[in-house]
Amino acid sequence: MDISFLNRNRDLSDFDAETQESNLVVLMGRRRVGKTELIREWARRGGVMAYSQAIEKASATQQIQQIWGDFKSIVPLDLEPKSWEELLQLMTLPKGKHVFVLDEFPYLVASDASLPSRLQKWLDHHCPPHITLCLAGSSQTMMQELFYDGKAALYGRARRILNIRPLAYRYFCEAVQVDPQDAMSFLLYSLVGGIPKYWRAFQPKWTPLDASNHLFFGENAFFDNEMLRLTSDEQITGASSMAALEAIGRGAHKPIEIAGRLGIKQTSLNKVLSALVTSHIVRREIPFGDSERSSKRSLYRVVDPFVLFHYGVYSPHKSRWSIYKPATQQKLLNDHASMVFEESYRSLFPSASRYFEGGDIEIDSVRFSSESTITVSEVKFRPVSASEKRVLLEHLQKTFERSQLSRFAAKYHIDYEVVDWQQGIGEIIRLQRD
Numbered sequence: 001m002d003i004s005f006l007n008r009n010r011d012l013s014d015f016d017a018e019t020q021e022s023n024l025v026v027l028m029g030r031r032r033v034g035k036t037e038l039i040r041e042w043a044r045r046g047g048v049m050a051y052s053q054a055i056e057k058a059s060a061t062q063q064i065q066q067i068w069g070d071f072k073s074i075v076p077l078d079l080e081p082k083s084w085e086e087l088l089q090l091m092t093l094p095k096g097k098h099v100f101v102l103d104e105f106p107y108l109v110a111s112d113a114s115l116p117s118r119l120q121k122w123l124d125h126h127c128p129p130h131i132t133l134c135l136a137g138s139s140q141t142m143m144q145e146l147f148y149d150g151k152a153a154l155y156g157r158a159r160r161i162l163n164i165r166p167l168a169y170r171y172f173c174e175a176v177q178v179d180p181q182d183a184m185s186f187l188l189y190s191l192v193g194g195i196p197k198y199w200r201a202f203q204p205k206w207t208p209l210d211a212s213n214h215l216f217f218g219e220n221a222f223f224d225n226e227m228l229r230l231t232s233d234e235q236i237t238g239a240s241s242m243a244a245l246e247a248i249g250r251g252a253h254k255p256i257e258i259a260g261r262l263g264i265k266q267t268s269l270n271k272v273l274s275a276l277v278t279s280h281i282v283r284r285e286i287p288f289g290d291s292e293r294s295s296k297r298s299l300y301r302v303v304d305p306f307v308l309f310h311y312g313v314y315s316p317h318k319s320r321w322s323i324y325k326p327a328t329q330q331k332l333l334n335d336h337a338s339m340v341f342e343e344s345y346r347s348l349f350p351s352a353s354r355y356f357e358g359g360d361i362e363i364d365s366v367r368f369s370s371e372s373t374i375t376v377s378e379v380k381f382r383p384v385s386a387s388e389k390r391v392l393l394e395h396l397q398k399t400f401e402r403s404q405l406s407r408f409a410a411k412y413h414i415d416y417e418v419v420d421w422q423q424g425i426g427e428i429i430r431l432q433r434d
Contacts, residue, residue, distance in 0.1 A: 007171055008038055014162055015042055019099050019134070022159040023127045027136040028143040029164030030280065030304070031230050032197035035136050038164060039101055049099045050074045054107035060084075063111050067102065074098060084115060088122045097130050105135040106142035116146060116153040123157055139233045140280045166194025166304075168432040169344065176202045180429050183337075183381070183421055184208060190337035191215065193305030198223075208333050209326065216314045217321045227310045234279035240264070244272045245302075248282055249311020253299040273300055281307055288355045288366035289405060299356065305340045312336055338381035345379050345424045348431045352377075361403045363396070374408055375415045376400050384420035392418045 015038060018025040029035050036053075043049040052070035054063055064087055068080065074094050081087040091100055102108060109115055119133070127133070137143045146152055147161055172189045173180040176199055180186075187208035192198040192215070201215055201222045215222045231237065236245060240262065247261040255273065259266040276282035283303050286295040302308045313336050321329065342364055346352045352367035365377040378396045396416050400406060408414070419427075 007167070008034065008041070011038055011162065011164055012042055012045075014160075015039070016047070018160055018162065019047065019132045020097075023123055023129070023132055024154075024158045025099075025132060025134040026143070026147050026158040026161045027134060027164060028140060028147075028161065029138070030140060030166075030195075031138040031233050032195045033138075033164050033166055034196050035138070035164050036103055037196070039103070039134070039136065047099060048097060049101055051101045051103065053103040054105065054111075056104070056107050058107070058111055060112040060115075063108055071100065084112070084118045085122075088118070088126065091133075092126060092128050092131060094131070097132075099132045099134055101134040101136065103136045105137045106139045106146070109142065109146065120153040120157060139235065141234045141275070141278050144278060167196055168194060170429050170432065171196075172199060175199045177204065181425060183425075186341060186381075186425065187333055187337045190305050190333075190340040191309050193340070195306060198306065208337075209329055212313075212329070212333060216309070217318060223306075223310070227307070230307070231281070234281060236276065236279060236281065238272075240272050241275060244269065245276060245281065246311055246315065248276070248300050249302050249308060250316055251312070253301055255298065255300070258300065276300070280304075285354060287357065288353045288363075289408070297357065299354075303343055308339065309336055312339075334381070341381040341421075341424060342379045344428050344432070345377075345419060348427060355403065355405055357404060361399055363399060363403070363405075366405065369415065372413055373415055374412045375417060376405075377417050377419055379419045379424060380421065381424075382421055384418055389418045389420075 015025065015027070019042075027035050027039070039049070039051065043051070050071045050073070052067045055066055058066070061082075064081055064084065068087060068090075071091065075090050077090065077093070079086075079090065081090055123133070137146075147154055147158060149155060169186070169189055170180055172192075172194065173185055175196065176185075176188065178185040178188065184207065188202070188206070188211055191208070191211055202211065203214075206214070231242065231245070236242060243262050244258055247258045252258045252261050255266050255269055258273075259269045262269070273282070273284070277284050277300075281302065281304065282300050285299045285301055286292060287297055290297060302311060313332050317324070317332065324332075346354070346365045349365075349367045349369075352365045355361075355363040355366045363376060364379045365375075367375050367377075369375040376396060378392050380392075384392065393416050396418070400414065400416070401409075
Protein backbone atom coordinates (compact mmCIF):
# COMPACT_ATOMS: atom_id res chain seq x y z
CA MET A 1 0.00 0.00 0.00
CA ASP A 2 1.32 3.44 -0.96
CA ILE A 3 1.48 5.64 2.14
CA SER A 4 2.37 9.31 1.80
CA PHE A 5 4.15 11.22 4.55
CA LEU A 6 1.74 11.42 7.50
CA ASN A 7 1.34 13.98 10.23
CA ARG A 8 4.70 14.73 11.86
CA ASN A 9 4.21 18.49 12.03
CA ARG A 10 5.39 18.77 15.62
CA ASP A 11 8.45 16.61 14.95
CA LEU A 12 9.26 18.52 11.75
CA SER A 13 8.98 21.83 13.58
CA ASP A 14 11.24 20.60 16.39
CA PHE A 15 13.79 19.22 13.92
CA ASP A 16 13.83 22.45 11.93
CA ALA A 17 14.29 24.53 15.08
CA GLU A 18 17.18 22.39 16.28
CA THR A 19 18.98 22.52 12.92
CA GLN A 20 18.74 26.33 13.03
CA GLU A 21 19.98 26.72 16.60
CA SER A 22 22.42 23.90 17.29
CA ASN A 23 25.59 22.36 15.85
CA LEU A 24 24.41 18.91 16.96
CA VAL A 25 20.97 17.40 16.54
CA VAL A 26 20.25 13.92 17.94
CA LEU A 27 17.34 11.90 16.59
CA MET A 28 16.39 8.58 18.16
CA GLY A 29 13.46 6.15 18.02
CA ARG A 30 12.77 2.48 17.51
CA ARG A 31 13.42 0.70 14.23
CA ARG A 32 10.95 1.57 11.43
CA VAL A 33 9.30 4.43 13.36
CA GLY A 34 10.03 6.98 10.63
CA LYS A 35 13.22 8.87 11.58
CA THR A 36 14.73 8.70 8.09
CA GLU A 37 11.45 9.66 6.43
CA LEU A 38 11.19 12.65 8.77
CA ILE A 39 14.67 13.83 7.74
CA ARG A 40 13.92 13.37 4.05
CA GLU A 41 10.59 15.20 4.37
CA TRP A 42 12.42 18.11 6.00
CA ALA A 43 14.80 18.18 3.02
CA ARG A 44 11.89 17.99 0.54
CA ARG A 45 10.42 21.08 2.20
CA GLY A 46 13.56 23.08 1.54
CA GLY A 47 16.20 22.05 4.06
CA VAL A 48 19.77 21.83 2.72
CA MET A 49 21.05 18.42 3.67
CA ALA A 50 23.67 15.79 2.91
CA TYR A 51 22.60 12.33 4.04
CA SER A 52 24.57 9.14 4.69
CA GLN A 53 23.50 5.87 6.25
CA ALA A 54 26.15 3.87 8.08
CA ILE A 55 26.97 0.31 7.07
CA GLU A 56 26.26 -2.44 9.56
CA LYS A 57 29.39 -4.37 10.60
CA ALA A 58 31.80 -2.41 8.40
CA SER A 59 35.30 -1.17 9.21
CA ALA A 60 36.02 2.46 10.00
CA THR A 61 37.74 2.85 6.63
CA GLN A 62 34.67 1.54 4.80
CA GLN A 63 32.41 3.86 6.80
CA ILE A 64 34.51 6.92 5.95
CA GLN A 65 34.51 5.98 2.25
CA GLN A 66 30.73 5.54 2.28
CA ILE A 67 30.11 8.85 4.05
CA TRP A 68 32.43 10.78 1.76
CA GLY A 69 30.75 9.25 -1.29
CA ASP A 70 27.43 10.59 0.01
CA PHE A 71 28.74 14.01 1.10
CA LYS A 72 31.21 15.02 -1.60
CA SER A 73 28.56 16.54 -3.87
CA ILE A 74 28.24 19.31 -1.27
CA VAL A 75 32.02 19.50 -0.81
CA PRO A 76 33.19 19.20 -4.44
CA LEU A 77 36.88 18.66 -3.87
CA ASP A 78 38.94 15.97 -5.52
CA LEU A 79 40.11 14.56 -2.20
CA GLU A 80 39.71 11.25 -0.40
CA PRO A 81 39.71 11.53 3.40
CA LYS A 82 41.62 8.75 5.17
CA SER A 83 40.57 9.50 8.75
CA TRP A 84 37.65 10.90 10.73
CA GLU A 85 39.60 14.11 11.31
CA GLU A 86 40.12 14.62 7.56
CA LEU A 87 36.43 13.91 6.86
CA LEU A 88 35.27 16.33 9.56
CA GLN A 89 37.63 19.02 8.30
CA LEU A 90 36.13 18.72 4.80
CA MET A 91 32.64 19.04 6.30
CA THR A 92 33.53 22.54 7.55
CA LEU A 93 34.12 23.90 4.02
CA PRO A 94 30.59 24.49 2.58
CA LYS A 95 29.37 28.09 2.64
CA GLY A 96 25.91 28.84 4.00
CA LYS A 97 23.71 26.69 6.21
CA HIS A 98 24.19 22.92 5.74
CA VAL A 99 23.03 19.89 7.71
CA PHE A 100 25.09 16.68 7.56
CA VAL A 101 23.09 13.62 8.60
CA LEU A 102 24.74 10.42 9.80
CA ASP A 103 22.00 7.80 10.07
CA GLU A 104 22.39 4.62 12.18
CA PHE A 105 25.14 6.31 14.16
CA PRO A 106 25.55 3.29 16.50
CA TYR A 107 26.96 1.34 13.52
CA LEU A 108 29.69 3.96 13.19
CA VAL A 109 30.55 3.73 16.88
CA ALA A 110 30.65 -0.07 16.62
CA SER A 111 33.27 0.29 13.86
CA ASP A 112 35.37 2.78 15.87
CA ALA A 113 34.72 3.35 19.58
CA SER A 114 36.87 6.51 19.52
CA LEU A 115 34.48 8.33 17.17
CA PRO A 116 32.34 10.02 19.91
CA SER A 117 35.48 11.57 21.43
CA ARG A 118 36.64 12.75 18.01
CA LEU A 119 33.23 14.30 17.35
CA GLN A 120 33.26 15.96 20.77
CA LYS A 121 36.56 17.65 19.96
CA TRP A 122 35.33 18.74 16.52
CA LEU A 123 32.05 20.12 17.87
CA ASP A 124 33.77 21.97 20.71
CA HIS A 125 36.62 23.50 18.70
CA HIS A 126 36.23 23.26 14.92
CA CYS A 127 32.58 23.10 13.82
CA PRO A 128 31.51 26.40 12.18
CA PRO A 129 28.22 27.99 13.35
CA HIS A 130 26.57 27.42 9.96
CA ILE A 131 27.20 23.64 9.98
CA THR A 132 24.88 21.25 11.82
CA LEU A 133 25.61 17.57 12.38
CA CYS A 134 22.58 15.31 12.83
CA LEU A 135 23.17 11.91 14.43
CA ALA A 136 20.27 9.45 14.16
CA GLY A 137 19.96 5.89 15.44
CA SER A 138 17.48 3.08 15.93
CA SER A 139 19.23 1.34 18.80
CA GLN A 140 17.68 3.08 21.79
CA THR A 141 20.05 1.20 24.08
CA MET A 142 23.13 2.54 22.28
CA MET A 143 21.76 6.04 21.76
CA GLN A 144 21.01 6.38 25.46
CA GLU A 145 24.53 5.23 26.35
CA LEU A 146 26.03 7.71 23.89
CA PHE A 147 23.98 10.79 24.80
CA TYR A 148 22.33 10.34 28.23
CA ASP A 149 25.21 8.86 30.20
CA GLY A 150 26.92 11.67 32.09
CA LYS A 151 30.32 10.10 31.42
CA ALA A 152 29.80 9.80 27.65
CA ALA A 153 31.90 12.01 25.38
CA LEU A 154 28.83 13.51 23.63
CA TYR A 155 26.77 14.01 26.77
CA GLY A 156 25.35 17.53 26.86
CA ARG A 157 26.57 18.45 23.37
CA ALA A 158 23.07 18.39 21.89
CA ARG A 159 20.78 21.17 23.07
CA ARG A 160 17.87 18.74 22.89
CA ILE A 161 17.44 15.06 21.97
CA LEU A 162 14.46 14.41 19.69
CA ASN A 163 12.75 11.11 20.42
CA ILE A 164 10.52 10.10 17.49
CA ARG A 165 7.55 8.10 18.74
CA PRO A 166 4.97 5.88 17.02
CA LEU A 167 2.11 7.63 15.25
CA ALA A 168 -1.42 7.83 16.62
CA TYR A 169 -4.17 5.33 15.79
CA ARG A 170 -6.10 7.84 13.68
CA TYR A 171 -3.17 8.09 11.24
CA PHE A 172 -3.10 4.33 10.86
CA CYS A 173 -6.77 4.45 9.88
CA GLU A 174 -6.10 7.28 7.44
CA ALA A 175 -3.18 5.41 5.88
CA VAL A 176 -4.89 2.03 5.59
CA GLN A 177 -8.24 3.67 4.71
CA VAL A 178 -10.39 2.10 7.41
CA ASP A 179 -13.03 3.53 9.74
CA PRO A 180 -11.49 4.45 13.11
CA GLN A 181 -14.85 3.86 14.85
CA ASP A 182 -14.93 0.22 13.67
CA ALA A 183 -13.48 -2.26 16.18
CA MET A 184 -12.07 -4.30 13.26
CA SER A 185 -9.85 -1.31 12.45
CA PHE A 186 -8.42 -1.34 15.96
CA LEU A 187 -7.83 -5.08 15.68
CA LEU A 188 -5.76 -4.41 12.55
CA TYR A 189 -3.87 -1.62 14.31
CA SER A 190 -3.17 -3.82 17.35
CA LEU A 191 -1.04 -6.13 15.19
CA VAL A 192 1.55 -3.48 14.35
CA GLY A 193 0.89 -0.34 16.42
CA GLY A 194 1.99 3.11 15.28
CA ILE A 195 4.91 2.09 13.05
CA PRO A 196 4.22 3.57 9.58
CA LYS A 197 6.75 1.34 7.79
CA TYR A 198 4.66 -1.67 8.81
CA TRP A 199 1.47 -0.11 7.48
CA ARG A 200 2.80 -0.37 3.93
CA ALA A 201 2.31 -4.13 4.08
CA PHE A 202 -1.47 -3.87 4.51
CA GLN A 203 -3.77 -4.59 1.59
CA PRO A 204 -7.23 -3.06 1.07
CA LYS A 205 -10.16 -4.88 2.70
CA TRP A 206 -8.00 -7.22 4.76
CA THR A 207 -9.75 -8.63 7.81
CA PRO A 208 -7.70 -8.97 11.01
CA LEU A 209 -7.38 -12.70 10.30
CA ASP A 210 -6.16 -11.97 6.76
CA ALA A 211 -3.58 -9.56 8.13
CA SER A 212 -2.32 -11.92 10.84
CA ASN A 213 -1.97 -14.76 8.34
CA HIS A 214 -0.12 -12.71 5.72
CA LEU A 215 2.06 -10.71 8.08
CA PHE A 216 2.90 -13.32 10.72
CA PHE A 217 1.73 -16.89 10.20
CA GLY A 218 1.95 -17.46 6.46
CA GLU A 219 4.88 -18.94 4.56
CA ASN A 220 7.50 -16.23 3.88
CA ALA A 221 5.43 -13.85 6.02
CA PHE A 222 6.28 -10.15 5.94
CA PHE A 223 7.53 -10.15 9.54
CA ASP A 224 9.54 -13.37 9.40
CA ASN A 225 12.80 -11.73 10.55
CA GLU A 226 11.61 -8.41 11.95
CA MET A 227 11.73 -9.38 15.61
CA LEU A 228 15.25 -10.71 15.22
CA ARG A 229 16.37 -7.39 13.69
CA LEU A 230 14.65 -5.37 16.40
CA THR A 231 16.26 -7.30 19.25
CA SER A 232 19.62 -7.24 17.48
CA ASP A 233 19.43 -3.44 17.19
CA GLU A 234 18.83 -3.26 20.92
CA GLN A 235 21.66 -5.73 21.68
CA ILE A 236 19.24 -8.24 23.18
CA THR A 237 21.10 -11.31 22.02
CA GLY A 238 22.04 -13.41 25.05
CA ALA A 239 20.04 -16.51 25.90
CA SER A 240 18.89 -15.12 29.25
CA SER A 241 17.69 -11.82 27.75
CA MET A 242 15.81 -13.52 24.93
CA ALA A 243 14.26 -16.04 27.32
CA ALA A 244 13.19 -13.29 29.72
CA LEU A 245 11.63 -11.30 26.88
CA GLU A 246 9.77 -14.39 25.69
CA ALA A 247 8.51 -15.07 29.22
CA ILE A 248 7.29 -11.50 29.69
CA GLY A 249 5.61 -11.48 26.31
CA ARG A 250 3.79 -14.70 27.18
CA GLY A 251 2.37 -13.26 30.39
CA ALA A 252 4.95 -13.64 33.18
CA HIS A 253 5.06 -10.12 34.60
CA LYS A 254 6.34 -10.50 38.16
CA PRO A 255 10.12 -10.96 38.60
CA ILE A 256 9.55 -14.16 40.55
CA GLU A 257 7.42 -15.56 37.69
CA ILE A 258 10.00 -14.58 35.07
CA ALA A 259 12.83 -16.15 37.07
CA GLY A 260 10.75 -19.30 37.56
CA ARG A 261 10.22 -19.72 33.82
CA LEU A 262 13.93 -19.23 33.20
CA GLY A 263 14.89 -21.62 36.00
CA ILE A 264 17.17 -19.08 37.69
CA LYS A 265 17.24 -17.20 40.99
CA GLN A 266 15.34 -13.92 41.03
CA THR A 267 18.49 -12.07 42.13
CA SER A 268 20.16 -13.13 38.87
CA LEU A 269 17.47 -11.39 36.86
CA ASN A 270 18.12 -7.74 37.75
CA LYS A 271 20.72 -7.03 35.06
CA VAL A 272 18.63 -8.71 32.37
CA LEU A 273 15.48 -6.77 33.28
CA SER A 274 17.41 -3.51 33.43
CA ALA A 275 18.73 -4.08 29.89
CA LEU A 276 15.24 -4.87 28.57
CA VAL A 277 13.83 -1.70 30.14
CA THR A 278 16.69 0.40 28.72
CA SER A 279 15.86 -0.93 25.25
CA HIS A 280 12.27 0.37 25.62
CA ILE A 281 10.99 -3.04 24.52
CA VAL A 282 9.89 -3.78 28.10
CA ARG A 283 8.51 -1.32 30.63
CA ARG A 284 8.68 -1.54 34.41
CA GLU A 285 5.34 -0.74 36.01
CA ILE A 286 4.70 0.14 39.62
CA PRO A 287 1.22 0.50 41.15
CA PHE A 288 -0.50 3.88 41.19
CA GLY A 289 0.48 5.74 44.33
CA ASP A 290 3.82 3.96 44.86
CA SER A 291 7.17 5.74 44.75
CA GLU A 292 9.29 5.02 41.67
CA ARG A 293 12.39 4.64 43.84
CA SER A 294 11.09 2.83 46.89
CA SER A 295 8.32 0.60 45.51
CA LYS A 296 8.94 -3.11 46.05
CA ARG A 297 6.09 -4.05 43.72
CA SER A 298 7.01 -4.18 40.05
CA LEU A 299 5.57 -5.71 36.92
CA TYR A 300 7.41 -5.98 33.63
CA ARG A 301 5.34 -5.72 30.46
CA VAL A 302 5.76 -5.46 26.72
CA VAL A 303 3.75 -2.44 25.56
CA ASP A 304 4.72 -2.14 21.87
CA PRO A 305 1.76 -3.75 20.02
CA PHE A 306 3.90 -5.47 17.40
CA VAL A 307 6.29 -6.97 19.96
CA LEU A 308 3.37 -7.93 22.21
CA PHE A 309 1.67 -9.77 19.34
CA HIS A 310 4.88 -11.52 18.38
CA TYR A 311 5.51 -12.93 21.85
CA GLY A 312 1.95 -13.14 23.12
CA VAL A 313 0.23 -14.68 20.09
CA TYR A 314 2.59 -15.58 17.26
CA SER A 315 5.37 -17.30 19.17
CA PRO A 316 3.25 -19.54 21.45
CA HIS A 317 0.73 -20.46 18.72
CA LYS A 318 2.66 -20.52 15.43
CA SER A 319 3.00 -24.32 15.24
CA ARG A 320 -0.75 -24.85 15.82
CA TRP A 321 -2.25 -21.77 14.20
CA SER A 322 -3.16 -23.49 10.93
CA ILE A 323 -5.23 -26.16 12.74
CA TYR A 324 -7.12 -23.71 14.96
CA LYS A 325 -10.72 -22.98 14.08
CA PRO A 326 -11.33 -19.38 12.91
CA ALA A 327 -13.24 -18.73 16.15
CA THR A 328 -10.18 -19.71 18.20
CA GLN A 329 -7.92 -17.54 16.06
CA GLN A 330 -10.32 -14.62 16.40
CA LYS A 331 -10.45 -14.95 20.18
CA LEU A 332 -6.65 -14.78 20.37
CA LEU A 333 -6.70 -11.62 18.26
CA ASN A 334 -9.46 -10.10 20.40
CA ASP A 335 -7.64 -10.85 23.65
CA HIS A 336 -4.50 -9.24 22.26
CA ALA A 337 -6.37 -6.16 20.98
CA SER A 338 -8.03 -5.81 24.38
CA MET A 339 -4.62 -5.36 26.04
CA VAL A 340 -3.55 -2.82 23.40
CA PHE A 341 -6.86 -0.94 23.81
CA GLU A 342 -6.46 -0.77 27.58
CA GLU A 343 -2.88 0.52 27.24
CA SER A 344 -3.92 3.04 24.56
CA TYR A 345 -6.65 4.46 26.82
CA ARG A 346 -4.41 4.58 29.88
CA SER A 347 -1.63 6.35 27.94
CA LEU A 348 -3.93 9.29 27.19
CA PHE A 349 -3.50 10.54 30.77
CA PRO A 350 0.01 11.36 32.08
CA SER A 351 -0.81 10.43 35.68
CA ALA A 352 -2.57 7.14 34.87
CA SER A 353 -1.20 3.75 35.74
CA ARG A 354 -2.42 0.30 36.68
CA TYR A 355 -2.96 -0.64 40.26
CA PHE A 356 -2.16 -4.08 41.61
CA GLU A 357 -1.39 -5.75 44.90
CA GLY A 358 -1.57 -9.28 46.29
CA GLY A 359 -4.53 -11.56 45.74
CA ASP A 360 -7.14 -10.67 43.14
CA ILE A 361 -6.83 -6.90 43.36
CA GLU A 362 -5.97 -5.34 40.01
CA ILE A 363 -7.42 -2.17 38.49
CA ASP A 364 -6.99 -1.21 34.82
CA SER A 365 -6.34 2.49 35.37
CA VAL A 366 -6.14 4.99 38.22
CA ARG A 367 -5.35 8.65 37.63
CA PHE A 368 -5.59 12.15 39.04
CA SER A 369 -8.32 13.78 36.95
CA SER A 370 -8.18 17.04 38.92
CA GLU A 371 -6.50 18.45 42.01
CA SER A 372 -9.23 16.97 44.16
CA THR A 373 -10.39 13.91 42.18
CA ILE A 374 -9.03 10.45 41.43
CA THR A 375 -10.67 8.50 38.61
CA VAL A 376 -10.69 4.72 38.80
CA SER A 377 -11.38 2.93 35.50
CA GLU A 378 -12.37 -0.47 34.17
CA VAL A 379 -11.61 -0.67 30.42
CA LYS A 380 -13.42 -3.07 28.07
CA PHE A 381 -12.70 -3.65 24.38
CA ARG A 382 -16.37 -4.26 23.59
CA PRO A 383 -19.78 -2.63 24.02
CA VAL A 384 -21.13 -2.68 27.58
CA SER A 385 -24.85 -2.50 28.27
CA ALA A 386 -26.27 -0.20 30.96
CA SER A 387 -27.13 -3.13 33.24
CA GLU A 388 -23.67 -4.71 32.88
CA LYS A 389 -22.05 -1.34 33.49
CA ARG A 390 -23.85 -1.04 36.84
CA VAL A 391 -22.55 -4.47 37.89
CA LEU A 392 -18.99 -3.61 36.77
CA LEU A 393 -19.06 -0.26 38.57
CA GLU A 394 -20.17 -1.91 41.79
CA HIS A 395 -17.40 -4.50 41.53
CA LEU A 396 -14.84 -1.78 40.72
CA GLN A 397 -15.83 0.24 43.76
CA LYS A 398 -15.61 -2.79 46.05
CA THR A 399 -12.18 -3.68 44.65
CA PHE A 400 -10.94 -0.14 45.30
CA GLU A 401 -12.31 -0.14 48.84
CA ARG A 402 -10.59 -3.48 49.60
CA SER A 403 -7.27 -2.19 48.28
CA GLN A 404 -4.60 -0.09 49.94
CA LEU A 405 -5.70 2.74 47.63
CA SER A 406 -8.72 3.27 49.87
CA ARG A 407 -6.48 5.56 51.94
CA PHE A 408 -6.86 8.19 49.22
CA ALA A 409 -10.61 8.44 49.88
CA ALA A 410 -9.93 10.58 52.96
CA LYS A 411 -8.32 13.31 50.84
CA TYR A 412 -9.78 12.94 47.33
CA HIS A 413 -13.15 12.47 45.74
CA ILE A 414 -13.19 9.08 43.97
CA ASP A 415 -14.87 8.76 40.57
CA TYR A 416 -15.54 5.34 39.08
CA GLU A 417 -15.99 4.71 35.38
CA VAL A 418 -16.43 1.77 33.02
CA VAL A 419 -14.93 2.64 29.64
CA ASP A 420 -16.34 0.52 26.83
CA TRP A 421 -15.36 0.41 23.15
CA GLN A 422 -17.44 3.38 22.05
CA GLN A 423 -16.36 5.74 24.82
CA GLY A 424 -12.74 4.59 24.80
CA ILE A 425 -12.17 4.84 21.06
CA GLY A 426 -13.78 8.27 21.01
CA GLU A 427 -11.29 9.47 23.62
CA ILE A 428 -8.36 7.78 21.85
CA ILE A 429 -9.20 9.47 18.55
CA ARG A 430 -9.73 12.84 20.25
CA LEU A 431 -6.83 12.90 22.71
CA GLN A 432 -4.09 10.56 21.46
CA ARG A 433 -0.93 12.47 20.69
CA ASP A 434 0.82 12.29 17.34
